[in-house]
């Protein structure tokens with residue numbers, strides 16, 4: 031398309047509405063407007079100029095604010111729908127069938143529908159992420175479409191603007207006032223006092239303030255784009271780790287995904303507020319609610335193994351540090367943080383038994399099974415021993431004669447045991463559970479008698495590495511700077527011109543906060559005796575004018 | 583007097599001061615026309631002075647309670663809602679010094695008053711902090727978020743005044759219907775307060791046992807006569823009101839009962855008001871807005887969002903993410919409260935775009951500001967009470 035040459039001689043890119051230099055309207059449509067649209071200074075935007083190829087069409091689609099807003103509204107509505115019922119990650123079930131059953135059981139047909147429609151895992155659905163992706167594309171394209179032409183035309187603007195430009199400003203005053211060189215100087219002076227940048231060109235003044243605030247939206251969009259980019263990066267391997275580990279008191283475990291770090295739990299501490307020792311003001315609340323948790327804490331020691339050491343190899347560890355992990359106080363090392371997230375109190379740790387004669391209850395020795403690490407054989411008094419043939423940590427019953435364990439947690443330990451004695455060198459078989467014994471292969475002479483248990487607490491820890499955090503933080507920071515820049519400052523311009531025919535024109539524009547620019551103008555008008563101005567959009571003041579004229 | 587009771591007294595003082603200031607602003611609005619500028623200025627000055635005194639007492643409440651509790655008083659529903667009410671007044675004072683509009687005070691103060699009264703319906707005792715809340719980020723996050731929300735609320739107040747002034751209430755229209763609906767909702771809040779206070783003065787309490795959704799038995803204490811019973815509920819208190827209808831386990835019948843009582847009381851109050859006033863409530867209030875400048879209200883509505891949006895973003899999203907990362911190991915977890923903060927953020931982003939790029943001002947902008955306030959209140963109250971998540975205090 032052709033460039034547009036303005037009457038003032040400036041050559042404008044195709045699609046320009048107001049001459050970049052003098053401000054004359056360059057087409058009929060703009061010429062017909064009473065107040066001109068100053069958002070992009072009437073500059074040529076790609077989206078408003080080309081609409082031929084597929085690329086043009088895609089570009090125009092994403093650069094439209096209307097489309098952008100529909101995308102945001104769609105995300106907003108979807109996000110709201112996702113809060114109607116809990117999302118899958120808050121549901122106490124892991125397998126698909128269990129999850130489906132959970133929604134059905136708790137929420138009935140509505141829950142089933144919610145689950146079937148995929149709303150229960152809405153935020154990771156392809157279409158939700160697609161919407162967020164479109165938001166990102168829209169942000170990039172809409173910003174580029176505007177910021178470049180805006181920058182060019184703000185740079186090119188002249189001090190002296192054509193009267194047709196000034197007349198189409200929202201704030202305009204024109205009069206045969208006796209404005210002299212002296213009052214122009216006074217005006218200049220005052221504007222400088224008001225922290226305006228003042229330029230003078232013959233009989234024309236351009237005072238400008240806070241132009242940088244015009245870049246606010248683009249800066250904040252850049253911040254958002256960086257943030258979204260950071261979120262995307264998490265999908266790449268190596269950037270993001272999210273693991274959980276259950277660590278028992280006294281145990282030393284490899285920290286998943288780390289480079290040879292190990293954690294040992296010294297102790298887990300669970301405290302509640304007691305009325306006696308806490309501030310007296312809490313008494314009432316404790317009375318009403320009952321127990322209130324005060325602290326979850328795991329005292330740990332951190333060790334580092336030699337290069338390339340892996341799970342299970344706890345030799346040659348070198349001590350790094352000893353810390354208390356609390357809620358809100360994770361332990362940090364090497365880009366990793368380990369958080370106190372969960373706990374189980376009083377998990378069975380060891381069980382102590384005696385091998386006894388069933389009839390006389392005479393003991394042939396005592397043995398202790400470490401439930402985390404049961405030994406195959408426990409040697410007792412001479413000639414007696416016990417063999418643990420099988421261990422069911424979380425025993426739930428027999429299925430077709432086969433013992434079942436639903437988890438590796440020692441919630442309900444059971445053992446298949448062979449008891450050896452001088453009388454029975456081949457052994458007697460017994461199935462030992464808490465409080466009960468089954469003798470699957472016939473009546474035994476000996477029995478395993480339960481003596482005592484020891485328990486310990488288990489800490490649920492989350493292991494996290496997130497290398498995208500610096501990028502997210504940077505994005506957030508840039509976003510905040512951009513928003514503040516655009517919201518707390520505004521771009522004000524005041525034009526004052528003495529025309530050839532002796533008239534004086536004042537005009538003003540601001541991208542927002544019109545009251546302030548009017549106040550500024552009032553101050554200047556007062557010292558420089560400029561013509562009265564009118565806000566062409568102020569309905570009330572226009573109405574009032576009419577009222578007065580009608581004598582009401 | 584110990585700190586805790588000093589704190590309660592100061593809150594009461596603030597409450598009364600706001601009430602008085604509302605009437606003073608009413609005086610300022612009534613007298614504001616060109617002939618009575620002097621008297622207008624006198625009323626206005628007096629009104630804002632009383633407001634500021636009230637606000638200082640309110641801050642005094644906040645600080646003394648902080649000292650008494652040993653942590654910032656923003657850790658349960660009562661404290662948080664009260665702080666929000668206080669900040670609405672604070673935000674109003676801020677905007678008043680930019681624009682000097684008494685009409686804004688006339689409507690913003692009652693909103694602050696209702697919010698504080700509403701807050702006092704929740705248990706007001708000082709609670710110790712559970713581990714997750716023990717972080718200075720709690721203080722920073724909550725205070726900044728509430729400040730942002732309060733400034734945004736002023737936008738809704740300005741929008742409301744704009745609408746009251748510019749909607750033609752003499753003709754039947756959708757606008758007329760909806761502005762009255764807004765009035766009705768405000769009356770419902772009053773209904774809730776009246777219902778709660780009446781039953782608590784009558785000292786109504788009844789305990790029931792019920793079977794919860796995980797099939798275990800629990801007890802629950804109703805403070806209003808049980809219109810709805812919990813699943814398989816059995817009265818434990820002698821002579822307790824027999825629930826009219828029993829609810830399935832996923833419905834919290836106690837909360838439902840409160841909602842229905844609120845609607846009953848609110849509706850009765852509304853009907854009484856209509857009978858006494860013989861006019862729509864909006865029509866009664868409309869004359870108070872006659873002298874405010876529409877252009878100015880429109881501008882305040884926009885400006886308040888411009889000032890509040892960055893504060894809200896910082897507090898409710900950025901500080902929230904930093905804290906969530908320290909407390910729950912992830913900066914974002916799609917918890918309902920988080921999601922609703924995001925929704926609020928997106929909503930006001932749309933507001934700003936429509937305004938700047940699509941030229942949506944005047945009535946449209948005012949309606950959007952009102953809806954924004956509804957979203958904020960929804961997140962503040964309903965998400966806590968209805969959708970249980972990590973954040974639910976109650």
Ligand code: HEM
Nearest residue numbers: 069093094095098165168169172247513516931934938939
């Ligand atoms: C979550 C997403 C977004 C946020 C938080 C956001 C934020 C903002 C803010 C705060 C402003 C300044 C508004 C004002 O000062 O009144 C702005 C301006 C703008 N935004 Fe966005 N925006 C988002 C998405 C988008 C999208 C998707 C588009 C694409 C169409 C878009 C296009 C624009 C445009 C064209 C402007 C005006 C620029 C100007 O006039 O100089 N924004 N945005």
